[in-house]
Amino acid sequence: MQKTSSLFVAVCLGASFGAFALTHATAQTDRYAAVSEDPHLDVIPRTDVEAARIAAVVAPPQDFTKPQQFEELSGGAATVRVKPDADAFSQPSGNIGFEQELEFKVGNGLFRKIWVSSPSSTLASDGLGPLYNARSCQRCHIKDGRGHPPEEGAENAVSMFLRVSIPDEAAGIADIQDYLGTAPDPTYGTQLQDFALPGLPAEYRFQVDYVERPVTLADGTVVTLRDPTYTAADLGYGPLHPEAMLSPRVAPQMIGLGLLEAIPAADILALADPDDADGDGISGRPNIVWSGEFDRPMLGRFGLKAGMATVMEQSAGAFAGDIGISNPLFPDPFGECSTIQDACRNAPHGDGDERGFEIDQAGLDLVVFYSRNLGVPARRDVGDPQVLRGKQVFHDTGCASCHQPSFVTHRLNDQPEQSFQLIWPHTDMLLHDMGPGLADNRPEAVANGTEWRTPPLWGIGLTQQVSGHTMFLHDGRARSLLEAILWHGGEAQAARDRVVDMPKPDRDALLTYLESL
Template sequence: MVRTGLVALAVLAGVAVASDASAGDAIPSDVLEQPDPHLNQVPRTAAERARILKVVEPTRDFTRPEDYELNMGGAATTQAAVNRDVFSQFSANMPFAHEMDFKLGNGLFRKFWVSSPSSTKASDGLGPLFNARSCQSCHVKDGRGHPPANPDDDRISMFLRLSIPADTDELKAAIASHRLMVVPEPVYGTQLQDMSIQGIPAEGRMEIVYDEIPVELADGEVVHLRRPSYSIADPAYGPLHPDVMLSPRVAPPMIGLGLLEAIPAEDILALADPEDADGDGISGRPNFAWSPEYGRVMLGRFGWKAGTPTVHQQSADAFAGDMGISNPLHPAGYGECTPAQTDCRAAPDGGDAPGTDGLEIDAAAMDLVSFYARNLAVPARRDLDDPVVLRGKQLFAEANCIACHRPKFVTARLKDRPEQSFQLIWPYSDLLLHDMGPGLADGRPEGMADGREWRTAPLWGIGLTASVAEPASYLHDGRARSLLEAVLWHGGEAEAAKQAVVALPKSDRDALIRFLESL
């Protein structure tokens, strides 16, 4: 059943939350008044809402595939062959007139940036501090990143987020009002950049140490998990703040982002149950974030803790933070260099190229990148009528994994985004925050997300991870080397579901994994 917690009731009724609600559970007035300023949508009628609720209700029939289940991304689903390029296809329903925009965006996504000054004016401005020279370097083949395979391996598709606790009333108020997501580390900012241009020291190097944890399943099989510990070696700008909080991130896959962005906010909020009013042990809370695009607070959808509201903002943040490329939302040519890094801030930048408004990537180019990111297609399901896969799907539902990994949504009717308009999609996520227990906790809050909470990761395409880029790895820091390892790391609100999987006989456990591999 659709949960109707405090957040859902407020949205559906169009009123503010009750006065005794905690600040973290209140819906900002901006979201109540206009939930989706990024969507030029046709309002739904009451009859249409009722029909959609029926369509997205999880199935109870596991004898056959559901109608339209093959096309996880609706009409935008790609039927391309499974190979390393399967995540790099454009929306199958894309009008021909839009294909050139996709290809131009792809070129910018793959572009390698160089430092300034350079004769290549269209590509200079890298850094001064950075984690990668191109978007594609992190999102390998538009898929997910991975941790280093050994101590000497590069860390290009993985980095550390940094912040410190909010220790003043002013900072706490800024976070409570969603104007600030984290308090940056005073010298190193909000992420560790382990590369830099010539003459500017890189900030340091992320170090990872793994401890092995054996987990015995009910039938005697032993699975070895690896618990990572993180530190920063050779900090070039002095010691870090004594209360610094570190949180690792691997780059997530790029597929289906435009479809997730097109889900009406009210549909996501209707699944929230911050006080667990229905007593099922699953809470689910929304995160909210300030949008410099729209000058207001919006529902967070993207990032490992749902700290970003739109694809465009997510792209702009990555250009600035990961590559030091200035853009309309982050116009500073020095990227993430802090005031304490004076030489870094004084280094040349690439904002003097003609026709770019003093930016290293201008608004027109950013729009192309955002269009590309919105239209990387979700691949079609595989083997969905296989009896073993159907059995695994049933076990997934019986373990109540679908309480967070919500199978279906219907996107809004959009006037200007035909690829994402009114599609039945199967992301297997509610896009809400959930307490995942101490094993996955990073101890670092982000906006309304606390140190144990993570956004439910969409599962579409997860079975193709190894096909796109090996070695396959899962979870926010890539610690899990298999889907079973990823399941066994679940805790908190997912503890009961995990224990249900632990108790399965091997044949059923294998069927569950086969179902996940079919997504």
């Protein structure tokens, strides 16, 4: 896979199609020049004075005896008050206008809408499937929070599915615009669906089995980790390709997506250190993806491996892959049905009425507006001594090397809710090698089989309140924040080992800090 990944990087960075080479001597700014722009945003360029102010504001803290200025406002002016119930992630941006709040509520209705099969008298809601994982966006992103991973022995997944693909060499991928690091499985496409319309078999039954493994911390505390094995059982359309690669995915929380989308690509790329030039053991690098929306390579931001460039593409892809709903970016009326699945491709669908697609551009725009404007709840207890101590431990341990605390978003002409906000997402939006323990061994665009995008930590302390569980990581294997830390490997191995070795009061303070986010 490394050969093909290098080819894709070279093409994306402006190399001619006849010369696929990217030398290590290329300057960082030149290396990612082609993806340093933000064509999805209407940007007002920063002045030199603004750039200097921003650099000072996002610099690492030096004083841990008190909170940083505006630290409690995780989403800047878009921050919302913390609701005491499961709706804490379902509020509109705190700085949204009245008319925009109405748009947000209509988008929420579409996000929650239950789709039905065709033909149906409810023409605005038909087109489900024929294969699907859920009947609405809300069914996966429950209460706009994390999905619900299945327990061992469950009959099917809840808010979770398996991606599937084969090495691109096996499929003979040649068109750079179709390059995804892997190619679809010839029968099952890029995602396995565990539901189907009547008369059609589902593609599989999701199965997970765990082996428990104890980890002993330096103070004698024993933490038990769950080592999962995932199986695509009861395949409905014959065997998978012999080289098929499976990757489990739990639906992530939805808050702050518009703010993450508004971070300047150049600011994210400035944090990249793919060759570990500073020698700190951290070599984050961007995922570079082909954007069908803009017909060009772009910085990947969304998805667990940063495989999508914009909220629009992420939303449109989910409609097609998860619900089987056609849209302007993914126009196939039969969703993920492959050419081998004839009955699936020929099943009734909801295209052809005045919508054109099963969800048209107007509907998709509303869902995207809703997704961009799910407000980030305010921090709690930012001045508490235990939280401040945990914050220092977080930085001293090296967690902030990947979980970059803050950014300032672009100044924007047409998105006032996201414009020029100091935000605290605690992510660098880059890919990092997380070691063999967390590897799915499945590439995605530039990301290899051991790399994952650093997930934002804002709102993580409200997971139990919103989602009713504390299951973390890309597949929900970790049942607590401490378990999630202990699964870190690769570039994060040194930081993880410091947590194992630290005194219990420091570890408790670190967890208290994380729970305040």
